[in-house]
Amino acid sequence: MIYGRDGENVIVVGSNGGKPEHPLWYLNLVASPEAHVQIGEEHLDVRARTANAEEKPELWKLMTGIFPQYKSYQKKTTRELPVVILEPVTP
Secondary structure, three states: OOOEEEOOEEEEEOOHHHOOOOOHHHHHHHHOOEEEEEEOOEEEEEEEEEOOOOOHHHHHHHHHHHOOHHHHHHHHOOOOOOEEEEEEOOO
């Protein structure tokens, strides 16, 4: 999965390749935001939330810089691609 970093937070995009529906992993995180992620050897307990209108532009720029294809995915669909912030929590 493509990710970025914003400080300690891990950032991901619910693109689903530009399909009309959100990816299932995003819907699962909306329903139950606590998760565990592994990036290489790093393990993190996180709480997921969708970036708000103030946060999204900067994070969208970050993520499209990492993976420019997100821009074309957004053009393929009428839904707004969610940018998800995975905030580390202490267990």
